[in-house]
Amino acid sequence: MLRYIINRLALVIPTLIGITICSFGFVRLIPGDPILALSGERGVSAERYAALVTKYGFDRPIWEQYFRYIGQVIQGDFGDSLATHRPVIEEFFKLFPATVELALFALVFAIVLGIPAGIFAAVKRGSWLDQGLMGTALVGYSMPIFWWGLLLIIFFSGYLGWTPVSGRIGLQFFFKPVTGFMLIDSLIAGKPDGFVSALRHLILPTIVLGTIPLAVIARQTRSAMLEVMGEDYVRTAKAKGLSGRRVIGLHALRNALIPVVTTIGLQIGVLMGGAILTETIFSWPGIGRWLVDSIYKRDYAVVQNGLLIVAVIVMLVNLVVDLLYAFINPRIRVQKS
Amino acid sequence: MKLMKSLLAATAIIALAVGAAQAKQLIYCSEASPKHFDPAMATGGNDFDASARTIYNRLVEFKHGETAIEPGLADSWEISADGLEYTFHLHPGTKFHTTDYFTPTRDLNADDVVFSFERQFKADNPFNAYLADSQYEYYEAMAMPSYIKEVVKVDDLTVKIVLNSPNSPMLANLGMDFASIVSKEYADKLQAEGKAADFAAKPIGTGPFQYVDYQLDSVIRYAAFPDYFKGKVALDDLIFAITPDTTARTQRLLAGECDIMSYPNPTDIASLKDNPDLVVLDQAGLNIGYMSYNTTVAPTDDVEVRKALSMAINKPALVEALFGAGNAEPAKNLIPPTMWSYNAATPEQEYNPEKAKEILAAKGVTEIELWASDRARSYNPSFARSAEIIQQDWAAVGVKATINTVEWTQYRIDGAKADRPGAFQIGWGGDNGDPDNFFAVLFGAAAIGTQNYSIWNNAEFEDLIKQGVLETDPAKRAEIYTKAQEVMTREEPAFLMAHSTIYMPMSKKVIGYTMDPLAMHRFDNVDVAE
Numbered sequence: 129m130l131r132y133i134i135n136r137l138a139l140v141i142p143t144l145i146g147i148t149i150c151s152f153g154f155v156r157l158i159p160g161d162p163i164l165a166l167s168g169e170r171g172v173s174a175e176r177y178a179a180l181v182t183k184y185g186f187d188r189p190i191w192e193q194y195f196r197y198i199g200q201v202i203q204g205d206f207g208d209s210l211a212t213h214r215p216v217i218e219e220f221f222k223l224f225p226a227t228v229e230l231a232l233f234a235l236v237f238a239i240v241l242g243i244p245a246g247i248f249a250a251v252k253r254g255s256w257l258d259q260g261l262m263g264t265a266l267v268g269y270s271m272p273i274f275w276w277g278l279l280l281i282i283f284f285s286g287y288l289g290w291t292p293v294s295g296r297i298g299l300q301f302f303f304k305p306v307t308g309f310m311l312i313d314s315l316i317a318g319k320p321d322g323f324v325s326a327l328r329h330l331i332l333p334t335i336v337l338g339t340i341p342l343a344v345i346a347r348q349t350r351s352a353m354l355e356v357m358g359e360d361y362v363r364t365a366k367a368k369g370l371s372g373r374r375v376i377g378l379h380a381l382r383n384a385l386i387p388v389v390t391t392i393g394l395q396i397g398v399l400m401g402g403a404i405l406t407e408t409i410f411s412w413p414g415i416g417r418w419l420v421d422s423i424y425k426r427d428y429a430v431v432q433n434g435l436l437i438v439a440v441i442v443m444l445v446n447l448v449v450d451l452l453y454a455f456i457n458p459r460i461r462v463q464k465s
Numbered sequence: 466m467k468l469m470k471s472l473l474a475a476t477a478i479i480a481l482a483v484g485a486a487q488a489k490q491l492i493y494c495s496e497a498s499p500k501h502f503d504p505a506m507a508t509g510g511n512d513f514d515a516s517a518r519t520i521y522n523r524l525v526e527f528k529h530g531e532t533a534i535e536p537g538l539a540d541s542w543e544i545s546a547d548g549l550e551y552t553f554h555l556h557p558g559t560k561f562h563t564t565d566y567f568t569p570t571r572d573l574n575a576d577d578v579v580f581s582f583e584r585q586f587k588a589d590n591p592f593n594a595y596l597a598d599s600q601y602e603y604y605e606a607m608a609m610p611s612y613i614k615e616v617v618k619v620d621d622l623t624v625k626i627v628l629n630s631p632n633s634p635m636l637a638n639l640g641m642d643f644a645s646i647v648s649k650e651y652a653d654k655l656q657a658e659g660k661a662a663d664f665a666a667k668p669i670g671t672g673p674f675q676y677v678d679y680q681l682d683s684v685i686r687y688a689a690f691p692d693y694f695k696g697k698v699a700l701d702d703l704i705f706a707i708t709p710d711t712t713a714r715t716q717r718l719l720a721g722e723c724d725i726m727s728y729p730n731p732t733d734i735a736s737l738k739d740n741p742d743l744v745v746l747d748q749a750g751l752n753i754g755y756m757s758y759n760t761t762v763a764p765t766d767d768v769e770v771r772k773a774l775s776m777a778i779n780k781p782a783l784v785e786a787l788f789g790a791g792n793a794e795p796a797k798n799l800i801p802p803t804m805w806s807y808n809a810a811t812p813e814q815e816y817n818p819e820k821a822k823e824i825l826a827a828k829g830v831t832e833i834e835l836w837a838s839d840r841a842r843s844y845n846p847s848f849a850r851s852a853e854i855i856q857q858d859w860a861a862v863g864v865k866a867t868i869n870t871v872e873w874t875q876y877r878i879d880g881a882k883a884d885r886p887g888a889f890q891i892g893w894g895g896d897n898g899d900p901d902n903f904f905a906v907l908f909g910a911a912a913i914g915t916q917n918y919s920i921w922n923n924a925e926f927e928d929l930i931k932q933g934v935l936e937t938d939p940a941k942r943a944e945i946y947t948k949a950q951e952v953m954t955r956e957e958p959a960f961l962m963a964h965s966t967i968y969m970p971m972s973k974k975v976i977g978y979t980m981d982p983l984a985m986h987r988f989d990n991v992d993v994a995e
Contacts, residue, residue: 159872176605212500213596213665222681278712286716293717299492299684299704411708413683421498421682421709 132454136447143443148201151435152194155428162186162210162426184210184428197432206437207429211422216433220415225308226296227414230406231399233330234338239392242342246349246388251376253354261346269343273402277336277409284332291331294411298325337406341395348391352384359383393449397442489993490702491975493986494714494723498682498707501665504645505585508602514727514986515705517642519687520562521670522694524553524578525640529990530979532751532804532898534636538573538646538671538694548631548937551639553578555622560692561648562675566667569650573671575618580649582616582626585609592652595661603643607896631935633942637897646671673698673989683707699977699992718743718970724993725971725978727986731789731846737970748980749803750967751895753796753903754844756855756888756960757880757918764830765887771957774833774888777821777862780814783854784963788846796961798950799903803982805939806900806946811954814961822862833859834887835866836880840873843984844892844965851890851962880918888960889918894984900946905930908958919958926952 163180181187185196200207206216245265249258285293292298296310303317310329314322356362357380365379403416411417415434422430497511504517517523526537539553559573584592585601586609593599604610612635614627628635638644651669655661668676671694674687685705689698706723708714711730717723719740729737729745738745758765758774765771784795794802797811825831835856837848845851849870856866869887871879880889893916896902906912909930910922929949936942953959969980974994981987 159875161875161878164878180600208596213599213662214501219681281713281716285720289720293720293722294708294710294713295706295722296683299706299722302678302686304678305680409710409713411683411706411710411713413681413707417682417709 133451136450140443140447144440147436147439147443148198149194151432151439152197154435155423155426155431156190158423158426160426162428165424165426201433201436206433209422209430210427211425211430216430217437219418219430220434220437222308223413223415223418225305226310226412227400227403227407227416229309229311230330230333230337230412230414231396231403233334234399234402235341235392235395237334237338238341238345238395242345243349243385243388245342245346247353247376247381249346249350250353250357251372258350262350265343265346268339269347271339273336273340273405274409276339277332277406280332280336281409292325292329294329294409296326296329296412297322298329301325333406333410333412336409337399337402340402341392341398344395344398345388345391349384349388352387353380356380356384389449389453393446393453396445400438400442488701489699490704491700491725491988491991491993492704492706492723493988494708494717494726495685495705495986496707496711496714496727497709499679499685502668502676502679503647503665504642505581505601505604505647506596506599506665507642510984510986511727513642515685516668517645518672518985518987518989519674519703520668520672520676521645521647522672523640523642523644523646524555525636527640527898527981527983527985529987530748530981532637532895532982534640537640538578542636544937548633548935549628551626551628551635552619553624553626555624556694557622559671559694560690561651561671562669562690563692564667564669564675564677566663567648567651567654567669569648569669571650573646573648574621575624577646577649578624579616579618580652581644581646582613584647584652585643586613591656592661592664595652595656595664601643603641603896607638607641607643609638631937633934633937634897634899634901637899637902641897674700674703695989698989700988703988715970718972721972723972724975725969727969728843729968729970731792731968734789734792734968734970737968742973743970744973744975745968745970746978746980747966747968748982749794749801750843750965750984751801751804751898751982752844752893752984753799753801753964754793754842754851754890754892754962755796755799756890756962757921758888758957758959759885760919760921760956760958762884762886762920764828764833767828768956769824770828770830773821773824773828773830773862774859774864775957775960776815776817777825777864778814778855778858778960779816780962783851783858786854787851788963788965791966793963793965796963797954799907799953799959799961800900800946800950801964804895804898804900804903806943806950808947808950810947811950818858818862825862825864830864832865832867835859835868836876836885836887836889837868837870838873838876838890839870840876842892843894843967844963845890846965848890855888881914881916883913883920885918885920891918892962896983898983900942900949901930901933904933904946904949908953921956921958923952923956923958926956 163177185193208215209219245261249261252258281293284291301319301322303313306313306316310326311323314326362375362380365375403414404420407414407417408420419434495511499512499515500507502516504513504521507513523537524539525534528535538556538559540556542551542553544551561569563569584590585604587593612628612632614629617625619625648669652664655663673690673693675690677686677688679685687703689701691697708717714726715729715733718726737743758771760766780795784793797813798808800807835852837852841847852868856868859866879885893907907916908921910927913920926949929945933942933945936945967984971978976992976994978991
């Protein structure tokens with residue numbers, strides 16, 4: 129087990145190097161000039177431009193720029209945003225709780241609906257319920273997030289008036305953030321109405337962000353269940369005369385959930401990617417929107433360091449999931465060790 | 466006793482209701498997050514809306530809805546006969562904001578004015594580089610370093626700006642956002658505490674609203690400044706609800722989550738106008754969408770070719786297809802009709818494909834590059850669409866246009882290159898209502914390499930725009946710029962496309978909002994119905 133953990137941790141270093149190369153390289157692959165982008169519509173004089181190029185080190189060879197960047201990151205210096213002049217790390221942690229709050233809700237939404245949908249579809253294999261659920265899952269998986277979000281806003285917020293259009297909480301509620309999680313902060317501030325408002329604001333973004341993971345989880349659960357239900361031990365359980373509910377709940381589902389848990393772990397990355405669009409549509413002040421804005425502004429410091437921090441967090445979550453998984457499933461740690 | 470209790474309860478409810486009714490709040494759905502709250506270092510309209518127009522004042526101000534200047538922090542001013550000294554007399558007793566992070570001990574004085582300018586051009590000013598990457602783009606872009614020699618305190622309430630050479634647009638420049646007056650006392654305090662960066666994050670000004678809170682990328686809150694030197698404004702609270710997506714912004718307005726919104730989608734205007742709960746104000750924008758021909762590269766180095774290419778375009782049809790009926794006006798001059806010195810006598814562009822075809826055939830022009838970018842601008846909602854329409858018009862006269870689509874920031878770099886071939890679509894929104902801000906900034910020889918995408922250097926035009934800056938008599942200046950428009954019409958350095966209309970949809974409860982030709986969003990004269 130220890131060897132497995134060491135091996136797994138050793139993989140972190142090359143992965144991290146890969147991430148830094150990608151985050152550093154991607155932002156430079158975007159067409160456009162960071163200095164011109166930041167100087168706005170007016171442009172900038174040739175002298176000023178040259179001075180800024182030197183100041184930011186953009187005139188240095190690309191490898192030199194990379195090693196300078198790595199040197200700063202190793203020292204824990206994530207730099208200042210070229211646009212706002214604020215430290216990148218400070219902005220990140222101001223916005224990150226909003227993304228986590230939304231992503232958690234979306235994940236819970238996807239799990240709570242996805243697993244039962246997958247089980248029902250598997251149990252009623254070939255029925256109209258199965259086809260209906262899987263058809264819906266396919267539509268959900270294929271739906272462009274931007275279009276889906278706008279559709280929900282126009283229908284539920286605009287036409288029916290049931291949900292707020294965007295934002296994290298009603299504008300009448302104003303309290304200083306403590307944790308950054310609006311639901312918790314509203315309770316800390318003693319504003320139960322604010323809690324309800326924050327909850328209402330979460331409904332549409334949760335649905336939009338959770339739709340793709342929901343579809344993936346439902347499809348994965350169905351196929352895992354179908355596989356497990358064909359196993360000998362399930363047949364034996366049935367032969368023993370156990371009720372259908374016990375066979376599915378106790379024997380089939382527990383084993384079928386192993387690949388589903390892996391799939392859920394992988395959804396963290398999907399949620400981070402989806403958050404970029406969801407946050408933009410719903411004016412959700414999280415890191416997704418922050419990164420998109422920074423790409424438009426060619427704010428190299430934010431894009432490369434923001435991407436790096438997000439990638440490291442996703443990597444760490446996956447690492448923890450892998451380690452936990454090894455604890456849960458003895459076969460894995462035996463195989464690996 | 467019971468009656469007494471009921472009366473007391475009723476009184477309390479009425480008092481609460483009155484209290485609630487008295488707190489007048491306006492929610493503005495804005496289009497983007499501000500970079501920070503220091504207007505001297507900002508470049509975007511949304512940055513200025515959030516800082517310069519709410520929190521700060523300037524020595525002189527633009528009148529609401531106009532580009533004319535009126536007194537701001539200066540009650541009056543004199544300009545020396547040689548045009549080199551501007552002496553401003555400050556309004557006595559002007560207070561700075563008192564907040565939970567700063568309590569001023571004195572009123573505004575000349576030190577604040579001197580500091581506000583010197584920090585932008587004196588490298589030894591401690592606030593010249595108070596942030597790691599401090600840049601004063603507008604101060605430089607308006608050529609202030611070459612014009613302003615020094616800013617001198619005469620006495621506590623008198624300040625003198627000394628110029629190197631006369632500059633007629635100077636007063637208008639001083640009304641611009643970058644010239645906002647900040648508190649030296651506050652800057653000194655932050656400097657002493659080692660918290661200089663707070664200057665851009667926790668602003669202190671003299672303006673109609675004072676900063677309360679900013680939740681990054683989400684909400685900015687302001688409260689009316691009770692001691693505002695022009696008297697407390699009608700609103701009590703002003704909220705900027707940052708909503709970058711245009712559809713979401715529109716839906717928020719429709720759902721009553723905002724009272725007023727910026728930059729609606731042109732295709733939504735008709736339905737917003739039909740909504741009985743809303744009002745949609747409009748105004749001819751102080752802008753121009755145009756297409757620069759490179760006057761130094763063949764075939765557009767030939768004025769006859771340029772004129773023939775323009776003649777081949779059905780301008781009214783192009784403008785209607787691009788903006789929608791009534792949303793823009795075809796342009797015949799560089800400056801819009803609302804600007805002084807507009808040359809109404811300029812003839813409408815001739816649309817004559819047959820004649821154009823003859824000229825172009827005679828000149829042997831069969832191919833041209835046509836540039837487009839991916840970004841929607843208020844002066845051109847779709848470069849791609851306008852390029853396609855122009856491409857069709859040119860095809861009809863035997864010229865095959867190749868559309869070259871480039872990402873926005875790279876687009877402007879490529880467009881400014883001296884050897885860039887063909888026709889380059891671009892545009893402009895005015896900064897200060899002065900014609901110089903169009904003619905010199907866009908077509909002056911000094912702007913070659915930056916904003917002069919026609920790479921046009923015409924001696925007669927150059928002479929006129931130089932005269933325009935030096936001349937102080939407004940009537941004579943108007944005459945000079947009228948002539949400059951004649952030169953442009955004759956030389957055709959660009960195909961002038963359209964002046965677009967700017968819209969501002971709002972709830973009917975919003976009272977007194979004035980559309981601004983400079984596309985600023987100001988709320989100091991706004992009230993909300995009870």
